[in-house]
Amino acid sequence: MDKIFRVNMSDLSTKIEAVPSAWAGLGGRGLTSTIVAAEVPPTCHPLGENNKLVFAPGLLTGTPAANSGRLSAGAKSPLTGGIKESNAGGTAAQMLARLGIKALIIEGLPKGDAWYSLHVTKDGVTVQEETELLGKGNFAVIEALEARLGKKTGILTIGQAGELKMTAANISVKDPDSKIRSHGRGGLGAVMGSKRIKFITIDDQGAPGVKVAEPEKFKTAARTFAKALLDHPVSGEGLPTFGTNVLVNILNEAGGLPTRNFTYGQFEAHEKISGETMHDTIVERGGKPKHGCHAGCIIQCSQVYPDKEGKYVTSGFEYETIWGIGADCCVDNLDDIAVADNLMDDIGIDSIETAVMFGVAMEAGILPWGDGKGIIRLLKDEIAQGTPLGRILGGGAGSVGRAFGVTRVPVVKNQGIPAYDPRSVKGIGITYATSTMGADHTSGYTIATNILNVGGHVDPLKKEGQVELSRNLQIATAAVDSTGMCIFVAFPALDIPECLPALIDMINARFGINLTGDDVTELGKYILKTERQFNIAAGITNAHDRLPEFFTTEPVPPHNAVWDFTDEEIDEFWNF
Amino acid sequence: MQITVKLFATFRAGRFAVEPRTYPPGTPIVEVIRELDIPEAQIGMIMLNNRHAEPEQELHEGDNLSLFPLVGGG
Numbered sequence: 001m002d003k004i005f006r007v008n009m010s011d012l013s014t015k016i017e018a019v020p021s022a023w024a025g026l027g028g029r030g031l032t033s034t035i036v037a038a039e040v041p042p043t044c045h046p047l048g049e050n051n052k053l054v055f056a057p058g059l060l061t062g063t064p065a066a067n068s069g070r071l072s073a074g075a076k077s078p079l080t081g082g083i084k085e086s087n088a089g090g091t092a093a094q095m096l097a098r099l100g101i102k103a104l105i106i107e108g109l110p111k112g113d114a115w116y117s118l119h120v121t122k123d124g125v126t127v128q129e130e131t132e133l134l135g136k137g138n139f140a141v142i143e144a145l146e147a148r149l150g151k152k153t154g155i156l157t158i159g160q161a162g163e164l165k166m167t168a169a170n171i172s173v174k175d176p177d178s179k180i181r182s183h184g185r186g187g188l189g190a191v192m193g194s195k196r197i198k199f200i201t202i203d204d205q206g207a208p209g210v211k212v213a214e215p216e217k218f219k220t221a222a223r224t225f226a227k228a229l230l231d232h233p234v235s236g237e238g239l240p241t242f243g244t245n246v247l248v249n250i251l252n253e254a255g256g257l258p259t260r261n262f263t264y265g266q267f268e269a270h271e272k273i274s275g276e277t278m279h280d281t282i283v284e285r286g287g288k289p290k291h292g293c294h295a296g297c298i299i300q301c302s303q304v305y306p307d308k309e310g311k312y313v314t315s316g317f318e319y320e321t322i323w324g325i326g327a328d329c330c331v332d333n334l335d336d337i338a339v340a341d342n343l344m345d346d347i348g349i350d351s352i353e354t355a356v357m358f359g360v361a362m363e364a365g366i367l368p369w370g371d372g373k374g375i376i377r378l379l380k381d382e383i384a385q386g387t388p389l390g391r392i393l394g395g396g397a398g399s400v401g402r403a404f405g406v407t408r409v410p411v412v413k414n415q416g417i418p419a420y421d422p423r424s425v426k427g428i429g430i431t432y433a434t435s436t437m438g439a440d441h442t443s444g445y446t447i448a449t450n451i452l453n454v455g456g457h458v459d460p461l462k463k464e465g466q467v468e469l470s471r472n473l474q475i476a477t478a479a480v481d482s483t484g485m486c487i488f489v490a491f492p493a494l495d496i497p498e499c500l501p502a503l504i505d506m507i508n509a510r511f512g513i514n515l516t517g518d519d520v521t522e523l524g525k526y527i528l529k530t531e532r533q534f535n536i537a538a539g540i541t542n543a544h545d546r547l548p549e550f551f552t553t554e555p556v557p558p559h560n561a562v563w564d565f566t567d568e569e570i571d572e573f574w575n576f
Numbered sequence: 577m578q579i580t581v582k583l584f585a586t587f588r589a590g591r592f593a594v595e596p597r598t599y600p601p602g603t604p605i606v607e608v609i610r611e612l613d614i615p616e617a618q619i620g621m622i623m624l625n626n627r628h629a630e631p632e633q634e635l636h637e638g639d640n641l642s643l644f645p646l647v648g649g650g
Binding site: 233234237238239241242243244245246247249250253254255271275276301319441442445447448451452453454457459460461487488491558559 | 582584585586588593618620621623626627628642644645646647648649650
């Protein structure tokens with residue numbers, strides 16, 4: 001029987017509770033957002049005692065369904081001031097699901113100055129005081145904990161950024177190779193740091209495992225679903241070969257690759273940081289061009305990037321990070337970007353927020369354009385050390401913009417805008433503006449249809465059809481984020497007719513229920529509306545569903561496009 | 577007329593990344609695809625001068641043509 005594990009850091013008590021019936025059909029984002037909306041006062045301080053940090057595996061996590069091993073983390077975000085859900089791969093989600101833990105809720109704040117760790121087993125959670133690993137980076141934490149508790153231990157940890165409660169701090173999740181995946185966005189690492197929890201370890205020995213109500217039906221649907229993933233050219237071939245970084249050259253050609261802090265739409269040195277170059281470099285140096293972020297991933301979009309000597313530098317080296325440190329900061333050296341990526345994993349700071357921040361920092365004159373070594377130095381010597389400058393930088397793009405009086409600050413709801421210029425790819429601009437998460441490309445990835453011709457085509461440079469496209473994708477994504485599925489299942493789901501019904505059949509077979517496609521759409525709508533209601537009560541209204549002013553006044557070459565949606569046109573998004 | 581052809585991802589294997597190439601005036605994009613021996617079913621995106629284009633569109637002197645297989649990321 002699934003349970004809720006609850007930890008109160010104010011008195012260091014722990015409880016195991018039955019799952020309320022209203023939560024029974026929810027998982028992942030649907031569950032974290034429901035719990036945050038139900039239990040966190042929207043106006044509370046995100047780093048105060050009334051905020052709660054919630055972890056929830058998806059509805060299909062822990063089953064043999066391909067690509068279902070994602071973990072959702074939720075809270076009120078210290079970066080946006082609104083509700084936050086951020087999901088990641090790694091090993092923790094499947095362990096929690098096998099333990100029958102529907103959600104882990106962490107509430108309250110410890111009274112004194114001590115730091116703690118949580119240890120999760122089938123019998124519950126124990127809270128222990130922690131001293132040894134304070135101030136350590138995430139890689140050292142993982143190494144030490146594997147030595148302390150064994151190689152199979154699941155780990156959620158914060159680096160120095162989380163301990164220092166920086167609003168760009170993330171929560172790191174150990175992956176199957178003892179490296180790191182991240183609950184990246186929205187500063188959830190600062191929430192964990194505010195509760196003075198350095199790490200959470202998971203031991204799934206004796207776990208009851210996930211029971212599937214109708215195993216034969218499940219097996220058939222799982223086979224159809226996996227076949228769709230492997231048959232689609234994006235998930236079956238493109239992503240495993242070039243990773244997400246194949247997008248550098250594509251966005252550059254489309255004129256939507258934000259360059260020099262969103263001044264241009266193309267980067268002269270795009271080829272040097274492209275997915276094609278990265279693939280050839282990895283192969284030449286004996287790294288791994290494909291790699292999965294969790295057991296059961298058959299897409300394998302991740303990779304292991306080595307240095308010239310063949311030594312590990314980083315993995316999970318994503319387009320958005322490479323774009324941000326690369327084109328947006330005019331850094332044309334992929335090795336420097338890889339070192340920065342590894343450092344951001346180690347310090348525990350969101351590599352999208354931080355990359356966007358460095359673009360603003362260069363605009364502010366903190367370091368010269370193209371200075372990859374300078375970025376590495378600021379990460380090590382300022383952010384990881386928590387110097388006064390490091391704390392401003394660790395607050396993200398908005399923080400640096402405010403501290404240095406920069407007006408070109410690409411954020412929505414104070415969260416950095418990733419990798420796709422909203423002036424020349426207008427659908428994603430609607431997603432950035434309206435997402436309950438702040439600027440978040442994954443919450444309604446219109447790039448699929450605007451640029452990649454997946455799920456049809458909507459002209460990226462015209463306004464027509466963008467609001468509807470973003471709305472449909474945001475609703476579908478909220479539902480997919482509740483299943484534990486990787487968002488890349490959307491590529492086959494948009495093009496292959498059998499894919500989505502197979503996904504719904506797996507959920508039905510897992511629980512012995514009869515959801516229809518309409519039920520899944522209703523779930524997505526319910527999640528968005530629940531999140532929006534929380535945000536409105538927290539003071540975030542449609543007046544915040546707007547892009548920064550400079551997008552409306554500064555045309556971006558080569559198309560010289562501006563952001564030209566009226567407020568009324570944007571607000572139409574919520575008409576459902 | 578001379579146009580610049582750019583190939584991406586798997587299309588580069590055994591071909592090229594960027595090349596100036598000469599065609600008779602009015603050649604449609606699909607002719608270039610055939611000449612390069614790229615199966616049409618593998619074409620994911622065509623961009624002509626930084627805008628999405630269709631295979632039937634005619635090329636003009638100085639055009640930049642980019643051909644992508646169906647790929648994606650995010």
